Amino acid sequence: MSHARSAIAGLLLSCLPLAPRAIAQDAPTIAVHFPQRANSTTVSGTLAGDASVTYTVDVATAQVIQLKLSGSSTVSFHLYAPGEDTALDTGGDGQRFSGLLATPGTYRIQLYQPQPTARAAEVARFTLSVSLR
Numbered sequence: 001m002s003h004a005r006s007a008i009a010g011l012l013l014s015c016l017p018l019a020p021r022a023i024a025q026d027a028p029t030i031a032v033h034f035p036q037r038a039n040s041t042t043v044s045g046t047l048a049g050d051a052s053v054t055y056t057v058d059v060a061t062a063q064v065i066q067l068k069l070s071g072s073s074t075v076s077f078h079l080y081a082p083g084e085d086t087a088l089d090t091g092g093d094g095q096r097f098s099g100l101l102a103t104p105g106t107y108r109i110q111l112y113q114p115q116p117t118a119r120a121a122e123v124a125r126f127t128l129s130v131s132l133r
Contacts, residue, residue: 027051027052027053027054027110028053028054029053029054029055029056029108030043030053030054030055030056031055031056031058032055032056032057032109032130034132039131039132039133040066040129040130040131040132041129041130042127042128042129042130043055043127043128043130044071044125044126044127044128045111045125045126046123046124046125046126047075047111047112047113047123047124047126048121048122048123048124049113049118049119049120049121049122049123050112050113050115050118050119051113052110052111052112052113053110053111054108054109054110054111055108055109055111055128055130056106056107056108056109057106057107057109057130057132058105058106058107059101059103059104059105059106059107059132060104061102061103061104062100062101062102063100063101063132063133064098064099064100064101064132064133065079065097065098065099065101065107065130065131065132066096066097066098066129066130066131066132066133067079067090067096067097067098067109067128067129067130067131068095068096068128068129069094069095069096069111069126069127069128069129070095070126070127070129071124071125071126071127072124072125072126073095074113074114074117074122074124075111075112075113075124075126076093076094076095076111076112076113076114077090077094077097077109077110077111077112077128078090078094078109078110078112079097079107079108079109080107080108080109080110081101081103081105081107082103082104082105082106082107083105087110109128109130111126111128
């Protein structure tokens with residue numbers, strides 16, 4: 001039994017270097033703020049490899065959101081309704097979306113690179129335009 005415990009302990013210890021990497025890859029979450037008296041704004045950044053970033057937008061009842069992603073064509077986005085883990089169907093190519101958001105609350109916009117690009121560790125610049133009406 002002692003030999004089995006040693007083997008298990010060794011296996012567990014060999015996994016420890018993976019834990020900080022998994023935590024470090026958690027996507028940062030950044031709130032989108034609109035300038036005073038404005039209903040649109042832009043945010044810019046860079047994604048490297050499998051990194052992602054999540055922007056949050058507070059939406060009132062029955063607002064129309066417009067999202068436009070420019071820069072590298074390798075960056076796409078998912079839009080999530082408040083409290084949902086399944087992305088809304090944006091019906092497009094992951095570069096733009098316009099639609100009525102019936103549920104008030106904080107929506108999440110997750111920017112990412114698709115797996116083939118992420119695996120190649122490519123670095124991509126992006127600009128996201130966000131508009132609420």
